[in-house]
Amino acid sequence: xSRFTHYFGRIQDxxxxxxxxxxxxxxxxxxxxxxxxxLLVLSIVAFAVSLSALLLLTVxxxxxxxRLTAGREVTEVAGVKRVEATxxx
Numbered sequence: 001x002s003r004f005t006h007y008f009g010r011i012q013d014x015x016x017x018x019x020x021x022x023x024x025x026x027x028x029x030x031x032x033x034x035x036x037x038x039l040l041v042l043s044i045v046a047f048a049v050s051l052s053a054l055l056l057l058t059v060x061x062x063x064x065x066x067r068l069t070a071g072r073e074v075t076e077v078a079g080v081k082r083v084e085a086t087x088x089x
Contacts, residue, residue, distance in 0.1 A: 018026060
């Protein structure tokens with residue numbers, strides 16, 4: 001929790017420092033921060049597109065395999081046997 005308060009305090013200090021600048025200086029900082037914000041948004045969009053492509057390719061195959069193997073159930077895992085035991089004190 002102390003890390004959270006530490007970082008929260010640093011963010012508050014930064015906001016106070018930027019808030020203390022004149023309007024024209026804040027505008028310059030905002031303009032210089034725009035490319036980073038655009039890259040952040042583009043990376044989020046790229047992640048969403050890659051996740052969609054993954055699902056688009058795998059969900060139909062999963063559904064097909066599920067229908068093909070619907071009647072078959074695996075009752076025993078390979079190499080594992082059920083053991084029953086009674087404990088007597």
